[in-house]
Amino acid sequence: MRRAIVVGILIAAGALSMAAAAYQQPPAPSGPTPASLAATKIEKVKDNLYMITGSDPTDRSLFAGGNTGVLVTDTGVIVVDTKLAGWGQVLLDRIKTVTDKPVTTIINTHTHGDHTGSNNMFPATVEIIAHENTKANMEKMDAFKGDGAKGLPKKTYKDKMTLGSGKNRLDLYYFGRGHTNGDTWIIYPSLRVMQTGDMFAWKDAPLLDKANGGSGVEYAATVRKAVAAAGNVDTLIVGHSPLRTVAELKEYAQYMDDMVNEVKKAKAAGTSAKDAAASIDLTTKYKGYKKERQPAAVQVIYDELK
Numbered sequence: 001m002r003r004a005i006v007v008g009i010l011i012a013a014g015a016l017s018m019a020a021a022a023y024q025q026p027p028a029p030s031g032p033t034p035a036s037l038a039a040t041k042i043e044k045v046k047d048n049l050y051m052i053t054g055s056d057p058t059d060r061s062l063f064a065g066g067n068t069g070v071l072v073t074d075t076g077v078i079v080v081d082t083k084l085a086g087w088g089q090v091l092l093d094r095i096k097t098v099t100d101k102p103v104t105t106i107i108n109t110h111t112h113g114d115h116t117g118s119n120n121m122f123p124a125t126v127e128i129i130a131h132e133n134t135k136a137n138m139e140k141m142d143a144f145k146g147d148g149a150k151g152l153p154k155k156t157y158k159d160k161m162t163l164g165s166g167k168n169r170l171d172l173y174y175f176g177r178g179h180t181n182g183d184t185w186i187i188y189p190s191l192r193v194m195q196t197g198d199m200f201a202w203k204d205a206p207l208l209d210k211a212n213g214g215s216g217v218e219y220a221a222t223v224r225k226a227v228a229a230a231g232n233v234d235t236l237i238v239g240h241s242p243l244r245t246v247a248e249l250k251e252y253a254q255y256m257d258d259m260v261n262e263v264k265k266a267k268a269a270g271t272s273a274k275d276a277a278a279s280i281d282l283t284t285k286y287k288g289y290k291k292e293r294q295p296a297a298v299q300v301i302y303d304e305l306k
């Protein structure tokens with residue numbers, strides 16, 4: 001009798017703690033919330049080119065992923081970057097407000113889950129294109145293993161690839177390492193627009209993804225190649241912030257040169273990476289810049305400088 005009561009209490013306590021654990025579990029991160037849905041709008045950039053906004057990843061409750069480019073061509077819609085997992089239907093709903101044409105092509109600017117997350121939610125007939133290094137990086141991600149492999153790029157390129165012509169045209173370029181080792185820059189030549197992916201995500205230090213071949217030391221040179229190719233461009237769709245200009249991209253190259261030079265000086269003086277990150281301040285010279293992401297970037301640059 002007494003044993004039965006004890007067992008009963010133990011079971012009840014177990015059930016209670018399980019219920020408490022379930023209650024405390026945060027909601028599954030995949031898919032939109034009302035706040036993140038509201039932050040995700042389709043905006044006309046020019047003529048047949050639109051941007052579906054993402055948001056700044058610092059506020060996770062609003063975060064949907066990187067900015068998405070939408071080019072409406074005569075034969076179908078080209079989508080550049082698919083945001084986080086769970087956003088495919090929202091992308092289709094937003095696209096439906098500007099065209100009845102089907103999505104025929106996805107381009108991923110790079111491997112990260114906030115730019116490739118909803119690849120799998122599009123039908124298998126949709127062609128997926130990325131730089132060859134990005135395909136290799138994506139193959140390492142759990143999201144693209146097993147059944148998820150259908151979201152991998154089927155077509156890759158090495159230096160440059162052109163799709164379509166006239167106002168339906170876009171050119172994909174690889175200019176070298178930076179955010180990762182497979183960042184695609186897209187120029188929509190007749191629209192005079194460039195899409196930068198996360199090579200220019202925000203006015204702060206870039207995320208340097210060492211595990212996926214990113215480089216702080218080579219960053220500025222890569223950005224300068226993009227600037228050189230952008231002679232006819234007047235508008236930039238960037239990774240995680242509003243539309244920018246080529247002048248701002250040029251400034252970003254200068255900012256990265258200054259960042260690397262400051263880290264070099266600090267390292268030569270025997271300063272630790274942590275102290276260097278705390279003392280380097282480029283926000284006076286570069287108006288509107290933050291330094292929230294500086295410590296992580298300084299550490300990667302520090303390690304790269306041998």
Ligand SMILES: [Zn+2]
Nearest residue numbers: 110112179198
């Ligand atoms: Zn990224």
